[in-house]
Amino acid sequence: MAKPTGLVIEDLAKTYGNGVRALDGVTLHVAPGMYGLLGPNGAGKSTLMRTLATLQVPDRGRFSLDGEDVLARPDHLRQRLGYLPQQLGAYPGIPARNLLERFAWLKGRHQRLERRNEVEVLLDKVNLRDRAHQAVSTFSGGMLRRFGIALALIGAPRLLIVDEPTAGLDPAERNHFHRVLAEAATNTIVLLSTHIVEDVENLCDRLAILAGGKLLVEGTPASLAAPYQGSIWEAALERGDAIPDTALRVLPHPRGARVICHSEQAPDDRFAPRPPRLEDVYYLALERTGATA
Numbered sequence: 001m002a003k004p005t006g007l008v009i010e011d012l013a014k015t016y017g018n019g020v021r022a023l024d025g026v027t028l029h030v031a032p033g034m035y036g037l038l039g040p041n042g043a044g045k046s047t048l049m050r051t052l053a054t055l056q057v058p059d060r061g062r063f064s065l066d067g068e069d070v071l072a073r074p075d076h077l078r079q080r081l082g083y084l085p086q087q088l089g090a091y092p093g094i095p096a097r098n099l100l101e102r103f104a105w106l107k108g109r110h111q112r113l114e115r116r117n118e119v120e121v122l123l124d125k126v127n128l129r130d131r132a133h134q135a136v137s138t139f140s141g142g143m144l145r146r147f148g149i150a151l152a153l154i155g156a157p158r159l160l161i162v163d164e165p166t167a168g169l170d171p172a173e174r175n176h177f178h179r180v181l182a183e184a185a186t187n188t189i190v191l192l193s194t195h196i197v198e199d200v201e202n203l204c205d206r207l208a209i210l211a212g213g214k215l216l217v218e219g220t221p222a223s224l225a226a227p228y229q230g231s232i233w234e235a236a237l238e239r240g241d242a243i244p245d246t247a248l249r250v251l252p253h254p255r256g257a258r259v260i261c262h263s264e265q266a267p268d269d270r271f272a273p274r275p276p277r278l279e280d281v282y283y284l285a286l287e288r289t290g291a292t293a
């Protein structure tokens with residue numbers, strides 16, 4: 001029988017020593033391409049990412065990469081992994097180029113010329129070639145994020161895990177970062193964890209919404225939004241106007257609030273139909289479980 005391709009996750013569970021159940025039976029198949037993992041703070045995203053990166057072990061369940069059982073053979077995944085954690089650790093006062101070269105050596109690039117070429121390509125890709133002589137400890141937040149993705153891309157990983165990658169980036173940096181990820185996803189499984197719904201809607205082929213350690217929904221952005229066609233309504237209300245009970249979200253604007261509702265019929269004649277967005281799906285999924293965004 002042919003081995004399954006991609007990342008196959010079965011019934012993963014993790015409870016921390018303090019009793020917090022961070023993962024509660026997560027089952028998921030992630031194929032090559034961009035996969036988004038959405039969830040509010042504390043949903044269990046980082047726990048899932050750290051577990052998949054083999055930095056911690058689950059209490060229950062299993063997962064495989066291209067058919068290889070990771071808990072039985074962690075080295076198979078580790079040799080094919082790029083991981084950009086939420087917190088980049090402290091970097092020494094070593095020039096960026098030298099640090100990348102050291103990591104490339106550790107990843108098995110023992111041939112000098114091959115290693116140097118790969119590092120120069122990565123420096124170009126993340127727009128850091130001009131700063132490559134500079135110590136990483138002097139980098140700005142955005143530069144550090146870019147450097148982090150170059151580190152994660154060393155060795156052309158089969159699985160690239162990025163945890164909240166755009167936190168603290170300005171819009172231009174964020175765009176650039178997304179382009180690098182999208183390019184990597186042509187032949188890599190890219191697992192992107194975030195609470196920015198827009199990033200997932202624009203970038204990801206498929207996504208899952210996680211809350212309280214459980215997977216709430218899974219699918220393409222369009223397939224998840226389709227069931228809500230005709231049941232999402234929007235109005236710009238003035239300050240002091242009554243807000244319907246069916247309000248899903250109330251977004252402040254200078255003279256009042258933009259209100260989005262979910263109901264079979266328009267709440268009243270101030271409301272117009274709105275095509276369902278992934279953001280609506282996200283809030284509806286959380287509302288159904290009582291989780292907060």
Ligand SMILES: Nc1ncnc2c1ncn2[C@@H]1O[C@H](COP(=O)(O)OP(=O)(O)OP(=O)(O)O)[C@@H](O)[C@H]1O
Pocket residue numbers: 016017018020021022039040041042043044045046047048086195
């Ligand atoms: N090492 C730990 N020890 C105890 N509890 C932990 C530990 N790491 C995470 N938790 C708890 O597990 C739950 C899930 O946390 P996790 O960091 O995985 O969520 P998250 O979705 O990544 O959240 P965020 O977006 O805030 O990073 C939270 O309640 C968190 O407080």
